[in-house]
Amino acid sequence: MKQTILITGGAGYIGSHTCLEFLAAGHDIVVFDNLCNSSLESLRRVKELSGREFPFVAADIRDRAALDALFKTYAIDAVIHFAGLKAVGESVEKPLLYYDNNIAGSITLFEAMQAAGVKTVVFSSSATVYGDPASVPIREDFPVGATTNPYGRGKLIVEQILGDLAISDPEWRIALLRYFNPVGAHKSGRIGEDPRGIPNNLMPYIAQVAVGRREYLNVWGNDYPTPDGTGVRDYIHVVDLAQGHVKAVEKLAAGPGVRIWNLGTGCGYSVVEMAQAFEKASGHPVPYQFAPRRAGDIAQCWADPALAERELGWKARRGLDEMCEDTWRWQSLNPQGFEE
Numbered sequence: 001m002k003q004t005i006l007i008t009g010g011a012g013y014i015g016s017h018t019c020l021e022f023l024a025a026g027h028d029i030v031v032f033d034n035l036c037n038s039s040l041e042s043l044r045r046v047k048e049l050s051g052r053e054f055p056f057v058a059a060d061i062r063d064r065a066a067l068d069a070l071f072k073t074y075a076i077d078a079v080i081h082f083a084g085l086k087a088v089g090e091s092v093e094k095p096l097l098y099y100d101n102n103i104a105g106s107i108t109l110f111e112a113m114q115a116a117g118v119k120t121v122v123f124s125s126s127a128t129v130y131g132d133p134a135s136v137p138i139r140e141d142f143p144v145g146a147t148t149n150p151y152g153r154g155k156l157i158v159e160q161i162l163g164d165l166a167i168s169d170p171e172w173r174i175a176l177l178r179y180f181n182p183v184g185a186h187k188s189g190r191i192g193e194d195p196r197g198i199p200n201n202l203m204p205y206i207a208q209v210a211v212g213r214r215e216y217l218n219v220w221g222n223d224y225p226t227p228d229g230t231g232v233r234d235y236i237h238v239v240d241l242a243q244g245h246v247k248a249v250e251k252l253a254a255g256p257g258v259r260i261w262n263l264g265t266g267c268g269y270s271v272v273e274m275a276q277a278f279e280k281a282s283g284h285p286v287p288y289q290f291a292p293r294r295a296g297d298i299a300q301c302w303a304d305p306a307l308a309e310r311e312l313g314w315k316a317r318r319g320l321d322e323m324c325e326d327t328w329r330w331q332s333l334n335p336q337g338f339e340e
């Protein structure tokens, strides 16, 4: 059934790829974003790639009047809520900003939804809610709560707020999607991750080393209890992740309640394996040097994605080589990101 989906944060990295997947699945979309970490150019390219037009509202999720006006103008069936700040280190320096933007902003959005009678939401949560897991792979029923920074705590608090909302009003249909490490880019090389300043995350940093923007990669720690001593993560192609959102919205149509799904591949790769895979995919060297551990990092983290496969009929299909090739295509075609 065709639906009209509001995508908050739809101009960002995961949001822009998700816009394309909803359009490809035949749905209509409305994008809401204050562009604090993205540009209009990503949405222009989504329109170009999809051959579809859609409305864009430039506003902040903390702006209740802007949200009310949107819900009056468009008959929204479901909301995908990506809008938020995501830099872990910055969240330690500016906790109030993160709590205001990510928690107060989410509350304002849910209030506006409730007032408009729109009670279906998919929330971008994160594997960070599991903290340092006692074992891997991580299942959805593992304990949550041992988060190490304001960003992660914000994710957990919004999950809990949504849980309380579902208890107060059993009409709500809520999906909490716990992403592992999104990487990669659309096949076209037209949209991808465009971090501002020095990238915090591994894959965009590696890509900037390969393209010659940075000299070498710092590998944060080589004394972890992992096969090669460097941190292991579950990297998932952003297009697989985006498709998981379409499946989640379709599943929520089946009934109310809160559902939690890990979106990961079930495979873990080390930092050194990532650098080597990127060298192979790009044909460019990725020199690295070992440096001390980064505060707050854990040794290893990967998903058990079986629940999403069973309940959503969704499975990540794109492997590590494709993640690196697609990142490289985006990076080499757009060495300065969306700034042409």
Ligand code: NAD
Pocket (backbone or CB within 6 Å): 008, 009, 010, 011, 012, 013, 014, 015, 032, 033, 034, 035, 036, 037, 038, 059, 060, 061, 062, 081, 082, 083, 084, 085, 086, 101, 105, 124, 125, 126, 127, 179, 180, 181, 182
């Ligand atoms: P992104 O920064 O590219 O996208 C977020 C978008 O939200 C941006 O376009 C930004 O301009 C917008 N935004 C931020 N605050 C806003 C506000 N107050 N009002 C309106 N718009 C606002 O980040 P992304 O990687 O696409 O992440 C999307 C979501 O997924 C975030 O909630 C993030 O926390 C979550 N997530 C990301 C990762 C990751 O590694 N990328 C992992 C787990 C969870």
Ligand code: UFG
Pocket (backbone or CB within 6 Å): 086, 088, 126, 127, 128, 152, 179, 180, 181, 200, 201, 202, 203, 205, 217, 218, 219, 220, 221, 230, 231, 232, 233, 271, 294, 297
């Ligand atoms: N790493 C380096 N050098 C770098 C960057 C990263 O060695 O320059 C290492 C890290 O130490 C870690 C791995 O590469 O072992 C991945 O680091 P990222 O920063 O790319 O990702 P994280 O797993 O630390 O965090 C990501 C998101 C968080 C999210 C978390 C769990 O950034 O928002 O996954 O889903 F909470």
